[in-house]
Amino acid sequence: MTQPGTRTQSPVEAPDRPGVVPVRAAALRSAVRWGVAHGLPRVAVRRSARAGDLQSLLLSDPAVWREPYDLHERVRAAGPLVRGRFSWVSASHAVAREVLGSADFGMGGFDDVSSPRVRRVLDWAGRGAPVHPIEPPSMLAVDGPDHTRYRKLVSRVFTPRSVEGLRGQVQATADGLLDDLARAPEPVVDVVRPFAGRLPVTVICDLLGVPVEGRSEVREFEAGLAMSLEAVAPWRQFRTVEGALRGFDDWVGRHLEHLRRAPGEDLLSRLVTATEEGQRLTERELRATAGLLVAAGFETTVNLLGSAVHLLLANPDQLQVLRAEPDLWPQAVEEVLRLESPVQIVGRQALRDTAVAGQEVRAGSRVVLLLGAANRDPAVFEDPARFDVRRENVREHLAFSAGRHFCLGVALARLEGEVGLRSLFERFPGMRAEPGARRTSTRVLRGWEHLPVRLR
Template identity: 70%
Template sequence: MNTVSTVGAVTAPVVREARVALRWGLQHGLPRLAVRRGAREGDLQSLLLANPPTWREPYAFHERVRAAGPLLTGRFTCMSASHEVVREVLGGADFGVGALHDTPLPQLRRLLDWAGRDRPTHPVEPPSMLAVDPPDHTRYRRLVSKVFTARAVQGLRPRVEELAGELLDELAARGPVADVVRDYALRLPVAVIAEVLGVPPEHREEVRAFEAGVAGSLEVAAPWREVRAVDAALRGFDAWIGEHLQRLRRDPGDDLLSRLVTVTDDEGGAQLSDRELRATAGLLLAAGFETTVNLLGSATALLLQHPDQLALVRADPGLWPGVVEESLRLESPVQLTSRRALRTTRAGGCEVRAGARVVLLLGAANRDPGVFTDPTRFDVRRANAREHVAFSAGRHFCLGAALARLEGEVGLRALFGRFPGLALEPGARRTTTRVLRGWRSLPVRLG
């Protein structure tokens, strides 16, 4: 008896590890080999996947894609830097998100199914709303939108102001030199998401630790070490959020997650299942955290690098929303997304075969000279900055856009209001991920 249960206890982690390894091999290892070869042969798409310096400074690469035409057909996928094509694909009925492991090969699908068993819920894999098409997407989005209303978000404003004030008090105590990313930009969104998810303050750091591991979950062709770390972080989060949801069911607060636990669909009367709720909470955390950190970090750096623009905002505080939009446009926190053609169709005047994936360079579309005059200039008064696609477009348009805008405006205004002499110090470091762009470290003198 004992032997059997011991064997069971020992085998389970071994099988789990084998599944993670197989998933890595199929989803990351093989693509890594293929893109390295493609990059050596000059394939632009492979260059984007294989070359970390391109992720740190993607704009020269974007211009090469733009110069190749509205839709570039690469070795593995199509790719576009055009604002018009990006909007066309994101809004088009012929395109869906398509699961990453969609494959027409039955053997490969069986392997992927086995490797995917007992995996923790993942922010960008089904049943996450970001990774499903209608009708599932319609149902999830309708339910989540019922609690994530414009009114509920505006109701968070006083609390966001209060949280920003508390964090700035702590920052002032650290002065005269601090890291505005580590000590402020990273801490404000986590505190806000903790409010949304009903997480008590003593668990905030735990949530931040999970999130730090989850940021890599958006990468493809990632190294083994990273994929393992992401899997461990997701497993930890899954267990924690399961317990947290039980707590909220027993003792609901007035946070949005407590409301989501009980909200039902008028049309079907159904609620989100436990797994769907865990996926939604994970998505809110993953989608709403590092993106907002990057917005705060990039906008701070842009303002400090452009004193003339900062002076304009100081003279007219009504320009703060313009700072947020222009920063989202010029340094898009989410640099790219992708869609799969559901049937053979056309985009940017070119044929796209059924099943083909189209990579949409949001950061490049936001610098499209056909839409934005003098696109590389930081101009807080730009009249059409809000036409950016930093929050995507179509049915997956960012559900947290209003909250992100609120956090950006309140967070920046509070920071520059408290420290009028804020100045950059040497030692700034960029993030090193391909999808998310921002600053990992931004030392400043508080003044």
């Protein structure tokens, strides 16, 4: 198996022999892709951060990624919609709702903003790029009829009923992982990788129809796919991501071939044959959808579970409430999603000149919506920084976004959260936090990388 990040050779490394030209061209294209999408923005963002631009600080300062809430409050204090160096930024719940639900905004992309010359360079650089979970034809990157077609097809096989049908499977997976944890010889274990990290990927493998013996291969790509959601990545991370995307793409191509010959009951098998008014997803669209399911459904849910464990151990009174009233578990999951939103940031682009919160927003401008801040907006949530599993209006949170791109995996995420957390805390009622917890070092996704606990 090719290691992620080792597939593209730099022009300097390429040996002088037949085949060198395509290798060099591929490496150059990859470098241009990184330069345009990450490298140049990184330089510009760092410069503006030094000048005090709030948005740039959010993007460039690792201390802010770990604890973004003070900065969110500075954005909120500056107004509902603030002009940043590169785009508009908002910490407001009302603005996030409005923009996400508005027909004046779309996902946008370089095509809409760049000059014809830049677009030609990007078209050239894009040749040979791996299928990316958040670039077209991924449903998360497109609007209009294409988005409607993908979304209709996927929602037809990903219904709340079919997800509820997975409850037994999710419970069995959680129980098996907890059995493994209980057998751990050491009294202190990390709850993230062996539990919070394993539950979602096992569930996604079930959805994709991956047999048990093929799952370790998918797990090789999961971190790279999750990382693909990050903005302004350094070169090494970009190469790791592209390597993982290529590896996943090769794997998924073979897997789709297998499912066509021997379809199962899983979601991907049904997508292979599902049609909408006679139209099917093409091979590339199927690959993008499978990649999106892993990228969007994996690390987000890991982070939900990790943040929930951290919050509940830090707030034993709230855990006590759940012990007395276990029916509140689904609501506790929503409160974690609100208070420590696993997806902190989403963006949109104005499709035409429009106005938001009394400000003129020109066609082509980007608006960055700080979901983590919108979910702590005091105009909507009373005492917003308090963790309260009984919070009545908790479902008003925007952790799953809103509007046309509202999370398609919402029912599954809720199910995994409820079943996973309840089972964990019931199995180990005396669980306690231990020192050494470490947050993830990502901007868009918020969670825990390492969360040591004493089980008994």
